[in-house]
Amino acid sequence: MDKDLLVDAVLASGVVLPAPGPGFLRLRAVAADDDAGPREMAQAVSQDPAITGALLRVANSPVFRPRSAPRSAQDAIAMLGRTRTLATAASVALKAQSDGLDPRVVDAIWSGCARAAEYSFAVARATRFKSLADTAYLAALMQDAGIAVVLRRSPQHAALLIGDGPTLEAGARALDALSGTDHAAAGYLVARNWKLPVEVCEAIRAHHDPKLSRRLGDEARRLARLLAAGRRVRDGVSPDWVDWADDVAGEFGLGEADLDELAADAR
Structure with missing residues (x-):
């Protein structure tokens, strides 16, 4: 390629290619650690309300049919998993x-x-x-x-x-x-x-x-x-x-x- x-x-x-935002960079770094889980990933975006809000909106969308509504970023990340969490964060960072x-x-x-x-x-x-x-x-x-x-x-x-x-x-x-x-x-x-x-x-x-x-x-x-x-x-x-x-x-x-x-x- x-x-x-x-x-x-x-x-x-x-x-001009956009640079990754700090919230996405922190999240990507944590997500690369196989030992890190939803708690650590939620901490990485805790200072980025746009990403946190987007994670909750996506996790509560009908397409993923949550059994119970996620109420925190950690809940949302646990439901979405690493890849969809990164996807959501990347789209928010680019939209910004x-x-x-x-x-x-x-x-x-x-x-x-x-x-x-x-x-x-x-x-x-x-x-x-x-x-x-x-x-x-x-x-x-x-x-x-x-x-x-x-x-x-x-x-x-x-x-x-x-x-x-x-x-x-x-x-x-x-x-x-x-x-x-x-x-x-x-x-x-x-x-x-x-x-x-x-x-x-x-x-x-x-x-x-x-x-x-x-x-x-x-x-x-x-x-x-x-x-x-x-x-x-x-x-x-x-x-x-x-x-x-x-x-x-x-x-x-x-x-x-x-x-x-x-x-x-x-x-």
Whole structure:
């Protein structure tokens, strides 16, 4: 991936990669310690009310069906686990660096990613690759981080990104064309810079490129296809989905009727 010419071009285009916030850095350092548990991770974010609040909101969301409502960051982390906790913290840290962008655009980007993350998680749980569900949630939540990065360089195109899932995807393609860059490559650079798992970085890089996904290792390839399936559940049959349908069906045995059923369950 380091030799990807498009990634090199994005770097050369002048985009500025956001730096991880202190709350996320503390959490990531603690999460890397196998001996650390929810208590230590909660302590790492205790001084970051935005991350703490987000963890509680996500842990109480219907998609995770908590048996009892988590009442503290420690409870939320215990329910979400390391990967989804890191995913939530990363999205909050990135969203906090959107100063100067239209709030409606920021909300559209991250709301769309949050819904896609829930659906990619649900799709993974419906396959024999259930162990990828948490990692798929992380990759899906971060898949469009590059949009915000590109917009900071080309804010005149922000109006393209106001809308729901299908509109967001169409706007992202238009943004890439008008700005002469690539939000998937920019998102890959953000994920790599924030030291997310390699497979997550590669899936983000390929999340709009099924041909590229076929050249990835098994886990990264499956993650890229889970991201596509999550967007399909979110958006229905869109232009983004058409080129992924056969790959997703071949990898997971999920046809259109299965994905429609998952969409109905989500609604």
